[in-house]
Amino acid sequence: MTQVTVWNEFRHERTDPNVAAAYPHGIHATLAEGLARTGLTVRTATLDEPDVLTWWGHLAHDEVSDVLVDRVHQRILAGMGLIVLHSGHYSKIFRRLMGCSCSLKWREADDRERLWVTAPGHPITEGVGEYFDIEREGMYGEFFDIPQPETLVFVSWFTGGEVFRSGCCFTRGRGRIFYFRPGHETFPTYHHPVVQRVIANAVRWAAPTG
Amino acid sequence: MTQVTVWNEFRHERTDPNVAAAYPHGIHATLAEGLARTGLTVRTATLDEPDVLTWWGHLAHDEVSDVLVDRVHQRILAGMGLIVLHSGHYSKIFRRLMGCSCSLKWREADDRERLWVTAPGHPITEGVGEYFDIEREGMYGEFFDIPQPETLVFVSWFTGGEVFRSGCCFTRGRGRIFYFRPGHETFPTYHHPVVQRVIANAVRWAAPTG
Amino acid sequence: MTQVTVWNEFRHERTDPNVAAAYPHGIHATLAEGLARTGLTVRTATLDEPDVLTWWGHLAHDEVSDVLVDRVHQRILAGMGLIVLHSGHYSKIFRRLMGCSCSLKWREADDRERLWVTAPGHPITEGVGEYFDIEREGMYGEFFDIPQPETLVFVSWFTGGEVFRSGCCFTRGRGRIFYFRPGHETFPTYHHPVVQRVIANAVRWAAPTG
Amino acid sequence: MTQVTVWNEFRHERTDPNVAAAYPHGIHATLAEGLARTGLTVRTATLDEPDVLTWWGHLAHDEVSDVLVDRVHQRILAGMGLIVLHSGHYSKIFRRLMGCSCSLKWREADDRERLWVTAPGHPITEGVGEYFDIEREGMYGEFFDIPQPETLVFVSWFTGGEVFRSGCCFTRGRGRIFYFRPGHETFPTYHHPVVQRVIANAVRWAAPTG
Numbered sequence: 147m148t149q150v151t152v153w154n155e156f157r158h159e160r161t162d163p164n165v166a167a168a169y170p171h172g173i174h175a176t177l178a179e180g181l182a183r184t185g186l187t188v189r190t191a192t193l194d195e196p197d198v199l200t201w202w203g204h205l206a207h208d209e210v211s212d213v214l215v216d217r218v219h220q221r222i223l224a225g226m227g228l229i230v231l232h233s234g235h236y237s238k239i240f241r242r243l244m245g246c247s248c249s250l251k252w253r254e255a256d257d258r259e260r261l262w263v264t265a266p267g268h269p270i271t272e273g274v275g276e277y278f279d280i281e282r283e284g285m286y287g288e289f290f291d292i293p294q295p296e297t298l299v300f301v302s303w304f305t306g307g308e309v310f311r312s313g314c315c316f317t318r319g320r321g322r323i324f325y326f327r328p329g330h331e332t333f334p335t336y337h338h339p340v341v342q343r344v345i346a347n348a349v350r351w352a353a354p355t356g
Numbered sequence: 357m358t359q360v361t362v363w364n365e366f367r368h369e370r371t372d373p374n375v376a377a378a379y380p381h382g383i384h385a386t387l388a389e390g391l392a393r394t395g396l397t398v399r400t401a402t403l404d405e406p407d408v409l410t411w412w413g414h415l416a417h418d419e420v421s422d423v424l425v426d427r428v429h430q431r432i433l434a435g436m437g438l439i440v441l442h443s444g445h446y447s448k449i450f451r452r453l454m455g456c457s458c459s460l461k462w463r464e465a466d467d468r469e470r471l472w473v474t475a476p477g478h479p480i481t482e483g484v485g486e487y488f489d490i491e492r493e494g495m496y497g498e499f500f501d502i503p504q505p506e507t508l509v510f511v512s513w514f515t516g517g518e519v520f521r522s523g524c525c526f527t528r529g530r531g532r533i534f535y536f537r538p539g540h541e542t543f544p545t546y547h548h549p550v551v552q553r554v555i556a557n558a559v560r561w562a563a564p565t566g
Numbered sequence: 567m568t569q570v571t572v573w574n575e576f577r578h579e580r581t582d583p584n585v586a587a588a589y590p591h592g593i594h595a596t597l598a599e600g601l602a603r604t605g606l607t608v609r610t611a612t613l614d615e616p617d618v619l620t621w622w623g624h625l626a627h628d629e630v631s632d633v634l635v636d637r638v639h640q641r642i643l644a645g646m647g648l649i650v651l652h653s654g655h656y657s658k659i660f661r662r663l664m665g666c667s668c669s670l671k672w673r674e675a676d677d678r679e680r681l682w683v684t685a686p687g688h689p690i691t692e693g694v695g696e697y698f699d700i701e702r703e704g705m706y707g708e709f710f711d712i713p714q715p716e717t718l719v720f721v722s723w724f725t726g727g728e729v730f731r732s733g734c735c736f737t738r739g740r741g742r743i744f745y746f747r748p749g750h751e752t753f754p755t756y757h758h759p760v761v762q763r764v765i766a767n768a769v770r771w772a773a774p775t776g
Numbered sequence: 777m778t779q780v781t782v783w784n785e786f787r788h789e790r791t792d793p794n795v796a797a798a799y800p801h802g803i804h805a806t807l808a809e810g811l812a813r814t815g816l817t818v819r820t821a822t823l824d825e826p827d828v829l830t831w832w833g834h835l836a837h838d839e840v841s842d843v844l845v846d847r848v849h850q851r852i853l854a855g856m857g858l859i860v861l862h863s864g865h866y867s868k869i870f871r872r873l874m875g876c877s878c879s880l881k882w883r884e885a886d887d888r889e890r891l892w893v894t895a896p897g898h899p900i901t902e903g904v905g906e907y908f909d910i911e912r913e914g915m916y917g918e919f920f921d922i923p924q925p926e927t928l929v930f931v932s933w934f935t936g937g938e939v940f941r942s943g944c945c946f947t948r949g950r951g952r953i954f955y956f957r958p959g960h961e962t963f964p965t966y967h968h969p970v971v972q973r974v975i976a977n978a979v980r981w982a983a984p985t986g
Contacts, residue, residue: 262497309519506714721939
């Protein structure tokens with residue numbers, strides 16, 4: 147049985163009432179619920195040797211110690227899957243794996259986002275259809291400074307005129323990595339059923355083989 | 357000196373007054389002018405051993421004989437560059453090179469298109485900036501059934517809510533291939549200075565080495 | 567349950583005593599046995615809507631009709647997996663999918679082959695170790711005229727001084743394609759337990775999702 | 777005019793008589809001579825804003841300060857090319873760019889190496905032919921823990937039964953990176969005319985555009 151650990155720094159939800167309103171039990175709880183409903187075994191917060199790790203962080207990237215990043219890095223190269231969500235693009239571990247700045251454009255906005263599938267037979271897009279919409283989201287735009295993804299799975303369209311490579315697959319050592327854009331902390335994105343479906347698909351895809 | 361041949365079926369311009377109004381001397385003449393202005397040696401229409409071939413076609417893909425397609429295919433595998441423009445995605449030669457259906461969504465529309473650069477250091481995007489706009493264009497949308505490009509150079513945004521992988525690099529044998537989306541036959545797209553710049557960049561990138 | 571169809575032209579085994587000695591019931595029977603032992607549902611020879619198709623052919627590529635190739639091509643783009651074995655590199659369907667000549671160097675020889683894993687966490691290399699040997703094999707060498715594989719899984723070493731990209735993954739439309747080099751018709755390659763393991767792994771990897 | 781800086785730690789040549797015998801003026805001098813002969817402008821050793829940087833290091837990777845690695849990394853993302861030679865696979869800058877351990881197998885040996893071209897139309901293989909031999913070399917073998925190269929240009933064969941992905945292209949930000957395996961410090965590899973040719977080709981390929 148695939149085990150998932152959902153990592154969340156759990157700061158914003160305790161300090162910002164807007165975030166608390168959207169995610170009263172923390173973003174990790176909503177993510178975990180969505181995954182558990184699909185039959186996966188889910189733990190939150192602690193970092194003890196899971197098959198797949200999902201990573202959400204925003205304010206406190208620099209407080210994650212280099213020693214921890216080293217340990218997570220080693221585990222990924224040895225086969226642990228990693229799902230990097232939204233502002234996790236700036237986490238130490240994602241920048242370490244990509245070898246790029248991982249910078250991007252963004253706007254605190256009230257955009258509509260449409261995510262188009264660019265890899266329709268891929269395990270991560272199973273059950274998604276041609277596209278799906280998120281009614282209110284912050285904007286992330288190109289240029290997103292990452293290596294060309296091994297497989298580009300989603301491209302986002304935003305009301306304001308931007309596009310973004312929102313679903314990107316990579317391999318490092320034995321580990322499979324998926325970056326997934328959605329998830330602003332004051333919008334209820336992780337309650338969205340298709341977003342939950344994609345994350346569950348990604349966890350299964352990233353789980354180590356054999 | 358890099359030699360370019362600009363191929364055009366030259367039907368639409370002689371049968372449809374709207375097309376003729378936009379391109380009185382044929383789409384190939386406008387393309388050739390833009391390329392010649394950058395210092396390249398340009399021939400139009402005939403197919404005698406160029407270094408790079410640009411391909412525009414729309415109505416008469418099926419009238420291109422299989423014998424000709426075989427010859428062009430052999431030349432590409434031997435090193436000739438190929439720039440496939442707009443509706444050339446359905447040409448026999450492009451489908452032969454891709455091994456996919458090359459189908460896509462489209463709409464005869466009056467959309468605005470914004471092309472975002474997703475490979476800023478690439479020779480094809482030299483001098484382009486972060487994005488450029490085409491004020492009126494027909495829409496092409498995902499899913500575009502091609503293999504994952506070796507390098508994805510442009511992603512388009514359209515007013516109607518669509519995205520499209522508009523600049524895609526491939527290699528087949530010794531030949532370099534660039535697909536470039538812009539170019540509806542009743543809009544003056546190939547008069548656009550940035551579009552002309554990109555095509556000239558692509559010709560230089562696709563020219564055989566050594 | 568994943569269904570596999572093992573396709574074989576079944577000529578060589580009935581006309582050449584050396585081939586018949588190595589594969590008295592046909593190459594397809596040996597392949598099917600190895601797959602069935604791993605718990606897969608295997609049919610041989612006929613082409614009625616499987617999830618995954620394995621393809622072996624050598625002498626009679628040209629006798630496969632274009633109509634059949636069209637049908638198989640459509641099915642792959644719609645999601646059917648394809649495992650192309652050994653001399654199947656010259657089959658019409660593989661060349662159609664690749665868009666290249668698919669030519670390579672070869673020698674009727676009595677080489678030893680060592681296949682090195684270049685993608686250790688990949689589902690296709692599960693259980694293989696760092697490399698495996700085939701004691702007697704014909705030689706296939708570079709340049710192998712294919713597009714750069716999306717994932718390169720095996721590289722072969724041959725006694726005579728050659729190397730070959732022996733395990734190559736591609737996607738076309740919704741279909742996953744794996745080319746696997748081993749399998750000379752007069753050597754008992756498909757009785758080799760690791761070769762059987764790799765083919766079974768590949769069938770599972772190539773099976774359509776959802 | 778493309779400017780190249782050849783970086784060398786210059787330790788081994790001053791402490792080990794075997795190395796000194798092979799490279800009396802330092803490895804950087806031999807590399808620089810080969811490049812200058814092809815018409816490039818070459819500087820050695822100091823690190824002041826070149827277009828392309830070649831990197832040789834072996835014993836003292838850890839003495840390169842993190843501050844310097846940060847600066848080089850920023851320059852590469854901004855467009856500087858990087859050619860990483862031989863044992864430079866373990867340099868801080870290469871590991872930073874790859875996001876992997878960059879580990880490999882090796883043997884102090886007296887092997888013969890044959891490098892096969894797997895990308896015959898690529899600018900880096902211009903003028904090389906199908907393969908070239910290095911009569912005496914140390915061995916590097918798979919698994920080489922790097923991301924799948926964007927383009928795989930050379931695969932090596934070694935007498936002892938190993939293979940290695942010896943020429944690998946990557947992009948990070950605007951910067952182009954080429955890893956090239958040959959170059960043991962006690963063998964005269966960098967005097968080899970084809971090795972010199974490949975390095976010169978790579979410098980031209982990696983030079984920033986525009």
